[in-house]
Amino acid sequence: MNTSDKLVKFHLNAAACWLVFGMLAGLSLAYRLISPSAAEFLETVSWLNFGRVRMFHTHVAIFGWLSNGFLAFSYYASPRMVGQTLFLPQLAWTNRWIMQLALIVGSASILAGHAEGVEYAEPPWFADLIFAVAFVFALVCILGTLLKDRLSNLYVSGWYLALGFVFTTLNFVMANTIVAHIAPGAAGAALEGLWIHNAVGLWVTPMGAAIVYYLLPLMVGKPIASHKLSLIGFWTLALLYPLGGSHHYFYSPVPWWLQVIAVPLTSALIFVVYTVVYNFFATMKGQWSLITSNIGLRFLTFGIFSYIMTCTQGPFHALFSVQRVVHFTDWIVAHAHLALFGVFSWWLYAFIYFVWPKLTGRTFSRKLSEWHFWLTVIGFFFLYYIPDTIAGLMQGFSWLRGLPFIDSLTVSQPFWIPRAISGVVLLVGFALLLINMYGPSTPEAKNE
Ligand code: HEM
Numbered sequence: 419m420n421t422s423d424k425l426v427k428f429h430l431n432a433a434a435c436w437l438v439f440g441m442l443a444g445l446s447l448a449y450r451l452i453s454p455s456a457a458e459f460l461e462t463v464s465w466l467n468f469g470r471v472r473m474f475h476t477h478v479a480i481f482g483w484l485s486n487g488f489l490a491f492s493y494y495a496s497p498r499m500v501g502q503t504l505f506l507p508q509l510a511w512t513n514r515w516i517m518q519l520a521l522i523v524g525s526a527s528i529l530a531g532h533a534e535g536v537e538y539a540e541p542p543w544f545a546d547l548i549f550a551v552a553f554v555f556a557l558v559c560i561l562g563t564l565l566k567d568r569l570s571n572l573y574v575s576g577w578y579l580a581l582g583f584v585f586t587t588l589n590f591v592m593a594n595t596i597v598a599h600i601a602p603g604a605a606g607a608a609l610e611g612l613w614i615h616n617a618v619g620l621w622v623t624p625m626g627a628a629i630v631y632y633l634l635p636l637m638v639g640k641p642i643a644s645h646k647l648s649l650i651g652f653w654t655l656a657l658l659y660p661l662g663g664s665h666h667y668f669y670s671p672v673p674w675w676l677q678v679i680a681v682p683l684t685s686a687l688i689f690v691v692y693t694v695v696y697n698f699f700a701t702m703k704g705q706w707s708l709i710t711s712n713i714g715l716r717f718l719t720f721g722i723f724s725y726i727m728t729c730t731q732g733p734f735h736a737l738f739s740v741q742r743v744v745h746f747t748d749w750i751v752a753h754a755h756l757a758l759f760g761v762f763s764w765w766l767y768a769f770i771y772f773v774w775p776k777l778t779g780r781t782f783s784r785k786l787s788e789w790h791f792w793l794t795v796i797g798f799f800f801l802y803y804i805p806d807t808i809a810g811l812m813q814g815f816s817w818l819r820g821l822p823f824i825d826s827l828t829v830s831q832p833f834w835i836p837r838a839i840s841g842v843v844l845l846v847g848f849a850l851l852l853i854n855m856y857g858p859s860t861p862e863a864k865n866e
Contacts, residue, residue, distance in 0.1 A: 419777070421507035422493045427777050428514050429490035430770060434852060436482025436521065437763075441848060443475035445841030451834045465529040473528045473540045479758065480538060480617070481549070482521050487766040488625040489517070489556055492579050494773060495632050496563040499576045505562025513555040520549035538614050539593040546594040553590060557583040574648040578628035581656055585620040589613060604671040608664055611672070615663035618757065619687075623655065626725075626762045627694055629769055630718060634701055637715045637772070638708060643700030651693025658686050668741045684736040691729040698722050713787040714771030717764045720795055724760030728753060743818065748830065749810025752803050760798055767794075767851065774855055782854040790850040797843030801836040809833035
């Protein structure tokens with residue numbers, strides 16, 4: 419196995435490990451919200467109180483699980499796309515532990531109570547510094563690999579990788595310097611909106627699009643329907659995405675004009691989304707039967723369905739009339755999970771199903787894979803997304819009617835119980851994938 423494939427394996431191992439912590443944290447948060455007595459669970463242990471575990475959960479899910487997974491994908495795809503070896507493989511090899519060190523220091527600091535007040539950039543400055551070094555090293559290795567070939571030949575996934583790494587380095591530094599330590603009050607909040615928005619739009623989204631454009635042709639055995647359209651989608655994303663960040667601060671003290679222009683800029687993103695969606699459906703034409711046997715392709719496809727939903731929901735709830743109801747409610751929490759779990763985590767699952775057997779020579783058990791898929795999809799939509807969305811609407815209308823705050827909690831309770839159950843179901847589903855990855859090969863798997 420060459421160094422880049424060893425890196426892929428290492429970062430997928432790390433991603434899986436972080437997802438276990440992330441899901442356990444999510445489950446403990448969900449459990450504490452089901453009743454007043456459950457809320458007291460662990461509250462006396464200061465490093466496990468709700469506020470700290472919530473920050474730990476988002477940090478570990480976004481930077482531990484998703485980002486390690488994206489690094490694994492980048493180390494796999496970038497050398498293959500340009501037909502070259504990885505640039506500075508020794509640097510990437512050393513960097514694998516620098517990245518984990520940053521995550522361990524960052525998440526331990528959050529639990530120890532040393533968090534900074536910037537959402538999704540909570541770790542203190544010394545953890546940020548290690549993370550920034552790790553990210554810049556990864557950027558050098560990936561960009562260096564892509565630049566080994568002429569850019570005019572670069573496949574669309576390569577463009578997305580380059581965009582993701584370059585923008586995110588700048589964005590991360592901006593968040594952890596200007597937002598965390600320099601910009602005061604509402605100005606800082608406006609920039610903070612830019613950071614969280616772009617962490618999703620210019621890190622998670624391009625990495626996800628790169629995965630889809632890379633895996634889909636390989637899984638269905640034909641090129642994507644329109645390379646030109648994919649590039650139009652890429653450039654419109656690069657141009658439009660950074661401008662709509664203040665939609666995270668509707669009805670807040672950030673300047674009104676900034677909030678108003680965020681509405682059309684957010685709505686325009688629907689075009690970007692549909693370039694990916696059109697290409698997906700046009701490439702899948704005549705190949706739909708493959709999703710019955712290929713679980714990776716099925717995760718990719720269901721991720722696209724969630725992508726359509728979440729990206730249609732986004733411009734819709736960017737309208738002020740809708741914001742009046744849903745702002746600060748669980749509607750947004752459901753939306754965040756639809757994107758980060760229902761889309762991008764499922765696309766990473768697709769990558770694991772595609773790459774792990776190739777790297778390890780293992781054959782996944784069909785039965786375990788089917789169970790993983792259905793527990794994940796049903797557990798998420800029916801126990802998490804739908805109940806939490808309804809809870810969000812109940813909360814919003816209850817606040818608009820001026821009812822006491824406690825009423826909004828009482829009406830949410832029946833919807834928060836299934837959400838806590840979903841935590842168990844999703845964890846069990848993921849455990850089945852882990853058994854496929856690391857457990858003993860079953861006779862059934864050997865025969866397939
Ligand atoms: C076992 C599965 C999971 C459960 C039960 C769960 C549960 C939760 C809960 C209860 C919250 C706090 C909601 C609140 O403060 O009212 C939360 C927040 C969040 N979770 Fe999860 N989660 C899970 C998995 C994930 C995964 C896999 C990701 C990302 C890949 C993720 C990303 C987030 C984000 C971004 C937030 C913040 C949402 C916001 O502020 O709007 N979660 N989660």
